[in-house]
Amino acid sequence: MGDHQHGPAKGMLRWLYTTNHKDIGTLYLWFSFAMFLLGGFFAMVIRAELFQPGMQLVEPAFFNQMTTLHGLVMVFGAIMPSFVGLANWLIPMMIGAPDMALPRMNNWSFWILPPAFLMLASTLFMEGGAPAFGWTFYAPLSTTYAPPSVTFFIFAIHILGVSSIMGSINIIATVMNMRAPGMTYMKMPMFVWTWLITAFLLVAVMPVLAGAVTMMLMDIHFGTSFFSAAGGGDPVLFQHIFWFFGHPEVYIIILPAFGVVSQIIPAFSRKPLFGYASMVYATASIAFLSFVVWAHHMYTVGMPVAGELFFMYATMLIAVPTGVKVFNWISTMWRGSLSFETPMLFSIGFLVLFTLGGFTGLMLSIAPADFQYHDTYFVVAHFHYVMVAGAVFSMTAAIYYWLPKWCGRMYSESMGKIHFWISFIGFNITFFPQHFVGLAGMPRRIPDYALQFADFNMMSSIGAFIYGASQLLFLYNVIATIVSGERVSDEKVWDGAEGLEWTVPTPAPYHTFEEPPLVSKPAGTF
Amino acid sequence: MGRIFSGVLLALFASFTAAQNQVNMSPGVTEIGADIFELHMLIMWICVVIGVAVFAVMFYSIYAHRKSRGHEASQFHESTKVEIAWTVVPFLILIGMAVPATSTLLEVYDNDEAELDVLITGHQWKWKYEYLDETGENISFFSNLTTPQEEIYNTEAKGDHYLLEVDEPLVIPTNTKVRFLITANDVIHSWWVPELAVKRDAIPGFINEAWTRVPQEGIYRGQCTELCGAYHGFMPVVVHAVSPEEFQAWQAAKRGAAQAESQLAMQTLSADELMAQGKAVYETSCGACHGAQGEGGIGNAIAGSSVVMGDLSQHMAIVAKGVAGTAMQAFDAQLNEVELAAVLTYQRNAFGNNTGDIVQPGDVTGMSNG
Incomplete structure (x- = not known):
């Protein structure tokens, strides 16, 4: 076994060869932040063009490349890898395991990501330009009518699918086999639960996405007609396959975010999570329902009315377990002893804005009303409330919450609070008016718009620049913390924090739980 | 920072005072x-x-339950x-x-018991309307954006209906159940008129149904709502609802005009007539991709093009049948003989191409279905 106390290898190659869950978690987090800035840059181009009616900065074809890459980079490059990074850092420490179950595969599942995104980004410089068919890449716009770079896009999707599947198998294997003695399933922290369920969702749907892009590849290069009506295929089939992946995908993004908030709210309420068991059941119900609601993205494709009714009712049902979660979080806060450090602020921001996005989601589930909402800015507003104020706010809360544990230094609380308020205000200035222009009739994915949408679009763009700038403050705060933050040495950085990760020294040593701890108390008990 | 902030305040103020901001x-x-x-x-x-x-x-x-107020946490949890x-x-x-x-x-x-059927076909980037008639004398036409490039590229002031105006709107009678049969020629589009609450995807190979009954006369505007390529934002829908009597008169006029045009196709036109009409056709059907001055864009340049300045039959075949796998569409379905002849003549003589070739409607007969 050798020396138990050894630290990381020296030099840059440490990062290439590492099989340590903490190193790999760090790699994932930095990579996802780089992708967040890249995707954010694309968003700034979009908002700059939409600042005023008329074409000013880019051509319509390039605008479409920006919306496409913005979506792809944010979903697959920023949000998903960031939560995988968090899982890598935290799951072993939360269940009392020394590392992930499959450490070499862990290294591989990270290191295939950067080449995949490099390839995707390189399509911008190819003849015919980058993919310009939206992140949902509906055929035949993405097949017969696609630029030649679509083949690189397909290969990139395949690689990141492989990465996600390996990452998920690793998480499932770790959670199922490496829990410390006494850590039963119903004692696991909520974050571990939500990730376990998410990992199953990923294993189930990433192959479906791979199937969809493979069928595209066949249509483009090998003369098949899966999605071409002229050859006897079916363009709507593409949408069914895509959304059979795509709807679980949005829960893949949001469930770990639920997990994070379920750790942070109890810590700053100094009170255990209310309704732990019902939270687990609600998460599982949401995951199950996510497989039977996909066609609510397709109300206008001309499905039979029986299909519309089924998908409408099933979609409305999701409001029940989601509501249970929101009520549980608020009951956790109720009669607690609340304090409002940056992680808590972002969690409350999440709670309010995610719920708002949930309400518009419920409105969108109503099929006849969706005929008016579908593919307008109302939808854009809805999913940015759940993706940005949901997933990104929760991820930001997670970084502030666990960063002191990871590096043994405290971030600047005042800068964190300023970051929160600028983000919160900037986000709402950006996306709240988009509800209005959507309801008033502005379609999404257009580079230029009619004059009645001008004022709100200008507001939205100003908000986007504010929100974008606030992320640079975040970057600065994180780097400043790592380099020169005030040292903390308490095992429990936060007085209300509960869980095994707070029992190891601060900063967390390179290897933790080489001897498994004995768990007797239920999760989050005080 | 201060300027941005005052900008936000200004935008907020403007938004809530201006009456035209629909929320x-x-x-x-x-x-x-x-x-x-x-x-x-x-x-x-x-x-x-x-x-x-x-x-x-x-x-x-x-x-009420903040630590700073000294609130002690209860420990209830289920x-x-x-x-x-x-x-x-x-x-x-x-x-x-x-x-x-x-x-x-x-x-x-x-969708049952419709009194009028209109086939709507989405093309990159225009709508085609065809009134299905039992006699087989269908009226059909394309509806193109008329907002000039100068307004889009900000060299001229934008009009009231910027991006929501077309050369020929869909005309339907009021108080009549009109059924729309919606399909597409190339990629998926979506036909939406907010004030009629009709939105249906136009999908190649499928025919979707929707319907409306408009009680009052008026002009209703909408847009394509499914990303359909570069000019997705530039294919508006405009519907004129007119009284049934007016609708009858409009139909008769359209049939008359169609006959006159088919007669015109048998005549020989002057170079000036062809160039003038060719310029108009070029601007609505070609300019978006090939550039207002034939300089190219999404499509190849027309100015100095070897196709345009070369063999006429090859040039004609590309314009009429399109180029598979590219955005170049088959224009025989969209333009009639006169328009095809005119635009070919225009392309062969404008932008410094000066081939001196004159293409007559008779030369393209058989290429067109329009």
């Missing part, structure tokens, strides 16, 4: 539109009430009764929403 869905002019609007408002208000109640509890807690209550109550509220939603949806799907 809600339009109830539209049709019965279905009004039903959908009521449904939308009902669900929105239910959400608002629930939201206010839930967040009132949260903000009270944030105010209650089966409460959990059951907040599972069952939302479920009942959802049933209350599902009932009106279902009945409105069934209405939307009632």
Whole structure:
């Protein structure tokens, strides 16, 4: 076994060869932040063009490349890898395991990501330009009518699918086999639960996405007609396959975010999570329902009315377990002893804005009303409330919450609070008016718009620049913390924090739980 | 920072003082539109009430149960009764929403007994309207954006209906059940008129149905709502609802014009006539891709093109049949003989091409279905 106390290898190659869950978690987090800035840059181009009616900065074809890459980079490059990074850092420490179950595969599942995104980004410089068919890449716009770079896009999707599947198998294997003695399933922290369920969702749907892009590849290069009506295929089939992946995908993004908030709210309420068991059941119900609601993205494709009714009712049902979660979080806060450090602020921001996005989601589930909402800015507003104020706010809360544990230094609380308020205000200035222009009739994915949408679009763009700038403050705060933050040495950085990760020294040593701890108390008990 | 902030305030101020900023869905002019609007408002208000109640509890807690006020944390953490209550109550509220939603949806799907059928075909980037007539004398035409490039590229002031104006709108009679049969020629489009509450995807190989009955005369504007390529934002829908009498007169006039045009196709036109019409056709059908000055863009340059300056039959074949696998469409389905002849003549003589070739409608007969 050798020396138990050894630290990381020296030099840059440490990062290439590492099989340590903490190193790999760090790699994932930095990579996802780089992708967040890249995707954010694309968003700034979009908002700059939409600042005023008329074409000013880019051509319509390039605008479409920006919306496409913005979506792809944010979903697959920023949000998903960031939560995988968090899982890598935290799951072993939360269940009392020394590392992930499959450490070499862990290294591989990270290191295939950067080449995949490099390839995707390189399509911008190819003849015919980058993919310009939206992140949902509906055929035949993405097949017969696609630029030649679509083949690189397909290969990139395949690689990141492989990465996600390996990452998920690793998480499932770790959670199922490496829990410390006494850590039963119903004692696991909520974050571990939500990730376990998410990992199953990923294993189930990433192959479906791979199937969809493979069928595209066949249509483009090998003369098949899966999605071409002229050859006897079916363009709507593409949408069914895509959304059979795509709807679980949005829960893949949001469930770990639920997990994070379920750790942070109890810590700053100094009170255990209310309704732990019902939270687990609600998460599982949401995951199950996510497989039977996909066609609510397709109300206008001309499905039979029986299909519309089924998908409408099933979609409305999701409001029940989601509501249970929101009520549980608020009951956790109720009669607690609340304090409002940056992680808590972002969690409350999440709670309010995610719920708002949930309400518009419920409105969108109503099929006849969706005929008016579908593919307008109302939808854009809805999913940015759940993706940005949901997933990104929760991820930001997670970084502030666990960063002191990871590096043994405290971030600047005042800068964190300023970051929160600028983000919160900037986000709402950006996306709240988009509800209005959507309801008033502005379609999404257009580079230029009619004059009645001008004022709100200008507001939205100003908000986007504010929100974008606030992320640079975040970057600065994180780097400043790592380099020169005030040292903390308490095992429990936060007085209300509960869980095994707070029992190891601060900063967390390179290897933790080489001897498994004995768990007797239920999760989050005080 | 200060300037940005004052910019935000200004935008806010402008937004809430200017009357034209619509913040809600339009109830539209049709019965279905009004039903959908009521449904939308009902669900929105239910959400608002629930939201206010839930967040009132949260903000009270944030105010009253703070550590800085010395509040001690209780340690309660479950209650089966409460959990059951907040599972069952939302479920009942959802049933209350599902009932009106279902009945409105069934209405939307009632496509029977239409008095007029219009086939709508989405093309990159224009709509084609075809009035299906039992006699087989269908009226059909394309509806192109008329907003000039100068307005889009900000060299001229933008008009009132910027991006929402077309050369030939869809004309339908009021108080008549009109059924739309919606399909597409290339990629998926979506035909939407907010005030009629009709949105249906136009999918190649499929024919979707939708319908409307417009009670009042007027001009209703909408847009394509499914990303369909570079000029997705530039294919508006404009519907003129006119009285049934006016509609009859319009149909008769369209039939007359179609006959006159087919006679014109048998004549020989002068170079000036061909160039003038060719310029107009070029600007609506070619300019977006090939550039207003033939300089190219999404499509190849026309100025100095070896195709345009080379063999006429090859040039004609490309314009009429398109180039498979590219954005170059088959224009024989969109332009009639006169228009094809004119645009070929124009391309061969404009932008310094000066080949001196004159193409007559008779030369392209057989290439066109338009």
